Amino acid sequence: EPEVTQTPSHQVTQMGQEVILRCVPISNHLYFYWYRQILGQKVEFLVSFYNNEISEKSEIFDDQFSVERPDGSNFTLKIRSTKLEDSAMYFCASSDYRATEAFFGQGTRLTVV
Amino acid sequence: KQEVTQIPAALSVPEGENLVLNCSFTDSAIYNLQWFRQDPGKGLTSLLLIQSSQREQTSGRLNASLDKSSGRSTLYIAASQPGDSATYLCAVRPETSGSRLTFGEGTQLTVNP
Numbered sequence: 001e002p003e004v005t006q007t008p009s010h011q012v013t014q015m016g017q018e019v020i021l022r023c024v025p026i027s028n029h030l031y032f033y034w035y036r037q038i039l040g041q042k043v044e045f046l047v048s049f050y051n052n053e054i055s056e057k058s059e060i061f062d063d064q065f066s067v068e069r070p071d072g073s074n075f076t077l078k079i080r081s082t083k084l085e086d087s088a089m090y091f092c093a094s095s096d097y098r099a100t101e102a103f104f105g106q107g108t109r110l111t112v113v
Numbered sequence: 114k115q116e117v118t119q120i121p122a123a124l125s126v127p128e129g130e131n132l133v134l135n136c137s138f139t140d141s142a143i144y145n146l147q148w149f150r151q152d153p154g155k156g157l158t159s160l161l162l163i164q165s166s167q168r169e170q171t172s173g174r175l176n177a178s179l180d181k182s183s184g185r186s187t188l189y190i191a192a193s194q195p196g197d198s199a200t201y202l203c204a205v206r207p208e209t210s211g212s213r214l215t216f217g218e219g220t221q222l223t224v225n226p
Contacts, residue, residue, distance in 0.1 A: 031212060033212075033213075035214075041218075042216050042217065042218050042219075043157070043202065043204070043214075043216040044216070045213040045214060045215070048211075048212045048213060055212065056211050056212060056213055058213070091156060091157065093157075095212075098212045099144045099145060099206055099212060100162075101147065101159055101162040102147065102159065102214060103159055104149070104156050104157040104158075104159070105156055106155060106156035107155070107156045109154075
């Protein structure tokens with residue numbers, strides 16, 4: 001069964017460092033998303049991406065964040081200068097069309113120290 | 114702003130019991146609603162997607178209902194098993210052009226053998 005894969009599963013980084021989280025969406029999907037879940041809190045939307053551009057972003061997704069689809073299979077989230085409060089589980093998701101069923105990856109646990 | 118609430122926050126039942134998880138949302142202008150399962154430290158597994166025009170959706174022992182006008186959905190689990198132990202999340206997608214999912218905080222289910 002097709003699935004969304006994320007790497008790494010866990011990343012520890014020092015405050016102020018840049019991190020790139022990687023995702024391989026399901027191959028025939030057109031919409032890609034990043035969500036995050038701070039420990040003990042709700043899953044929160046960050047950004048959606050379609051046709052090589054951001055289609056929607058939340059107020060969390062400020063200038064420190066960027067997304068990219070560098071090739072035909074990968075989708076990345078970059079955090080330019082990490083803060084302690086960026087520590088969270090980051091989930092990538094994809095769907096075949098805008099409002100259809102979203103499939104999530106296993107997540108990358110980011111710990112900023 | 115859409116708010117999603119799930120009741121109860123936690124539920125513990127003996128194996129074999131039928132149970133109902135509740136989800137409510139403040140803005141009834143939704144396109145669809147998706148139920149997920151989350152195991153500890155893991156990703157989100159999609160269980161059911163129910164469109165705003167539907168009243169019910171079934172998958173195996175799971176049945177989701179939707180009452181859009183009253184802002185409520187329920188997830189019915191029949192003949193619960195210990196393997197059903199997980200956190201169950203509901204998420205709604207807006208009618209408007211956005212594709213983001215807004216999540217509830219989840220119901221943590223424990224099924225005791």
